[in-house]
Amino acid sequence: MSGSILFAAIVFLTGAIICVPIAKKFGLSSVLGYLLAGILIGPYIMGFVGDEGQDILHFAEFGVVMMLFLIGLEIEPKSFWQMRKTIIGMGGAQVLGTMIVSFLLFNMIGFDWKVSLIISMAVSLSSTAITLQTIKENGLMNTTYGASSFSILLFQDIIVILMLAVIPLLTDSEKTAIADDHSDHIYLLENLPLGFQALAIFLSVVTVVLAGRYFFVPMLRLVAKTRLRELLSASALLIVIALAYLMELVGLSPALGAFLGGVVLATSEFKHELESNLEPFKGLLLGLFFMAVGASINFIVIGDNPLMISGLVVAVIVLKALILFLVGAIFKLKADQRLLLTIGLAQIGEFAFVLLSFAYQLNILDRVELDMMLVVTALTMTLTPILGIINERLILPRVGTKKAETRPVDHIAKTHKVILVGFGHFGSTVGRFLRSYGIEATILDNDSNRVDLLRKMGFEVYYGDATRIDLLESAGIAEAKILISAIDNSDNVIHLTKMVKEKYPNVKLMLRAKNRYDAYDLLNMGVEDVYRESLETSVKMASDALNHLGFRKYTIYRQAQKFIQYDEESLRRLANKPKTREEYIFKAKKEMKQQEKQLEEDLNRGIIEFDNHWDSEQMREAHNAPEH
Amino acid sequence: MNRILILFAHPKFEQSRANKALVKMVENKEGVTFHDLYERYPDFNIDITSEKKLLAEHDVIVWHHPFYWYSCPPLMKQWMDVVLEFGWAYGANGKALQSKKCLNVITTGGTRAVYCSEGSNNYSVNEFLRPFEQTARLCNMIYLPPFTVMGTHNMSDQELEDYTLKYEQLIFELQQNLPFDKMKNCEFLNDTPQLNKITSK
Numbered sequence: 001m002s003g004s005i006l007f008a009a010i011v012f013l014t015g016a017i018i019c020v021p022i023a024k025k026f027g028l029s030s031v032l033g034y035l036l037a038g039i040l041i042g043p044y045i046m047g048f049v050g051d052e053g054q055d056i057l058h059f060a061e062f063g064v065v066m067m068l069f070l071i072g073l074e075i076e077p078k079s080f081w082q083m084r085k086t087i088i089g090m091g092g093a094q095v096l097g098t099m100i101v102s103f104l105l106f107n108m109i110g111f112d113w114k115v116s117l118i119i120s121m122a123v124s125l126s127s128t129a130i131t132l133q134t135i136k137e138n139g140l141m142n143t144t145y146g147a148s149s150f151s152i153l154l155f156q157d158i159i160v161i162l163m164l165a166v167i168p169l170l171t172d173s174e175k176t177a178i179a180d181d182h183s184d185h186i187y188l189l190e191n192l193p194l195g196f197q198a199l200a201i202f203l204s205v206v207t208v209v210l211a212g213r214y215f216f217v218p219m220l221r222l223v224a225k226t227r228l229r230e231l232l233s234a235s236a237l238l239i240v241i242a243l244a245y246l247m248e249l250v251g252l253s254p255a256l257g258a259f260l261g262g263v264v265l266a267t268s269e270f271k272h273e274l275e276s277n278l279e280p281f282k283g284l285l286l287g288l289f290f291m292a293v294g295a296s297i298n299f300i301v302i303g304d305n306p307l308m309i310s311g312l313v314v315a316v317i318v319l320k321a322l323i324l325f326l327v328g329a330i331f332k333l334k335a336d337q338r339l340l341l342t343i344g345l346a347q348i349g350e351f352a353f354v355l356l357s358f359a360y361q362l363n364i365l366d367r368v369e370l371d372m373m374l375v376v377t378a379l380t381m382t383l384t385p386i387l388g389i390i391n392e393r394l395i396l397p398r399v400g401t402k403k404a405e406t407r408p409v410d411h412i413a414k415t416h417k418v419i420l421v422g423f424g425h426f427g428s429t430v431g432r433f434l435r436s437y438g439i440e441a442t443i444l445d446n447d448s449n450r451v452d453l454l455r456k457m458g459f460e461v462y463y464g465d466a467t468r469i470d471l472l473e474s475a476g477i478a479e480a481k482i483l484i485s486a487i488d489n490s491d492n493v494i495h496l497t498k499m500v501k502e503k504y505p506n507v508k509l510m511l512r513a514k515n516r517y518d519a520y521d522l523l524n525m526g527v528e529d530v531y532r533e534s535l536e537t538s539v540k541m542a543s544d545a546l547n548h549l550g551f552r553k554y555t556i557y558r559q560a561q562k563f564i565q566y567d568e569e570s571l572r573r574l575a576n577k578p579k580t581r582e583e584y585i586f587k588a589k590k591e592m593k594q595q596e597k598q599l600e601e602d603l604n605r606g607i608i609e610f611d612n613h614w615d616s617e618q619m620r621e622a623h624n625a626p627e628h
Numbered sequence: 629m630n631r632i633l634i635l636f637a638h639p640k641f642e643q644s645r646a647n648k649a650l651v652k653m654v655e656n657k658e659g660v661t662f663h664d665l666y667e668r669y670p671d672f673n674i675d676i677t678s679e680k681k682l683l684a685e686h687d688v689i690v691w692h693h694p695f696y697w698y699s700c701p702p703l704m705k706q707w708m709d710v711v712l713e714f715g716w717a718y719g720a721n722g723k724a725l726q727s728k729k730c731l732n733v734i735t736t737g738g739t740r741a742v743y744c745s746e747g748s749n750n751y752s753v754n755e756f757l758r759p760f761e762q763t764a765r766l767c768n769m770i771y772l773p774p775f776t777v778m779g780t781h782n783m784s785d786q787e788l789e790d791y792t793l794k795y796e797q798l799i800f801e802l803q804q805n806l807p808f809d810k811m812k813n814c815e816f817l818n819d820t821p822q823l824n825k826i827t828s829k
Contacts, residue, residue: 552642557670619737620781 038294063285072262091155212264
């Protein structure tokens, strides 16, 4: 049933579109939806997908690479460095602890020590894809749980390199030739002495850092100048793929390389743009990956040995959970955070597929052991999200501190309370003044030259088109208190307003309007804070003119304030009902006549009448009245 | 010759007959700096540095203002609040204004008769001006009795002209080294013989 790529695409996409919304409807994570879709379309139920499932799995693993790049983007190098203790401490304890216990367990059951060692390696690793996807979906990245999971997963990403290097040593020397079969990775350095390998690995990390700073950013600037959005997407993809390729070349984990690249680019102005460009690719690839995992569950193996398999699945999950719980206790996580961590990382991860297949190719594992462990892996991946939901619904509410802790680990990208869109003459003044109060707004601007220049002056400005909701989302609109629009294109302002009002009604909108008519439109959309760019300035100019004519400044000052107030009130009165521009003009003409009348009256009464607080005329009259 | 700084505060100067006449007489005198606070700071945003510099350059400080609600208009109070800083104007190291002379020049609608314990205002002008007097004292300045132009609600042009001439004479006298000790004893500077010999001609 695997005629063409198009048919396969239809199968996968349909599966996703049917299953994921159902999962979401029941409040389950999308990961479960994808896994379910994979099982359904897989060889044992509907049979749409056959052996090519494994190939798709390898292809879709690239989604994990992208995810780590995106996570890297959220972490500034400085914060990454501060995390080093958590990464090594928690990660090391978890991997080592799990390996020792599972090695003992599998050895006791009767596996050969080499097989036990391989299996214990696989078991010690968790699924980055499932865990981080679930964490992000639930918005828990900023919690201790999120940060701890991330640290452990990062350590696993690093340690897997070592594991892949150690596995060949376990094989009998005459069988090593078979290792060449292993075609997933092209080890460029395979025949080099160990010292050179280490040097090459070090150099490649340096290359990633330097390329990020001195090659990718200038390239992105160049591309941004063309103002073609798809070219930016292309560049983003190119960066991730190039990083992954370089890492594979030297035998490092592509995910790790992508993560490093992300960290290097985290401080660049293209951060948000890269995020919003890669997000859809990452989402699709991860979905594909989860479906492939579901499709790879071999139900025949389960059927052959149901007791053994289910026993192993339970044993693995309990064992991993136990170690995680202990690690959480050692690192003093609060009860609720520890429970989340315990269940969140209790599955065997996607690296197991690589490790186990590699060991099989080296003849350390036999076919039965491989199949069995692959099924166990896929099943734990499917079960832990379900356990997570049980935990979340039934256990956590009883544990107490349910609410997410704010800002526990310092690596989380800082979110500002204010988003400032447009940093031209108008917006920059707004931004500078806010800054004088210590409020650093997240600034979005779509002129890359200006972005570049302002960044040099120390502003935090990001490049991007703010009428895209995804960009606003990566700029953190979900947490923003205020969104200030200082752009002058009225269509874009209206578009932006509609979008934000619909999706984030709690964000306060403050909008610059070109003129009266734009202001009417915005007021009628329900925005209260509309600022006509010319009002204050023109009144100020007229005030100064009056002063040059010899009128007193303070009197003019008060009159100007009244005038502005009067004008704002009339604007709001006028904006109310009419829907078309013609009606506005008609009504405005009427209003203008009124205003003319008003002004005439003012003139007749004399300007002073506006402000009679210090007028002693009345007092004088009263004083001169007969009774005094 | 003493250098004189007139700090003038009137929110509606263009409407004040008495003050227009008084100011016109003194604003362009040599050795006198006429400083129109409401014209300079319509937004109440007082430039403290330049105000301090101005004070340092003068020997006699005149607070010239209408008597609103028994006090000065708000901008002059604002001026006192922000310019007379601790450690500069007062306090252990606040010696910037030491030994300068200081007085109020005020205009009131009501006559002198209503400003006493028997009058409708119950207290004398000198009593109402206590905050100014004490402010000057805290800044180690010599506070002189006020020069008052009272009863402006019902003042003839002739009377007003007399007052402007007296004001001119006051400025002249302040520029000389007067027997300030003796002047301190009278209620208003208007009453001193130096001012009356001129206008009583």
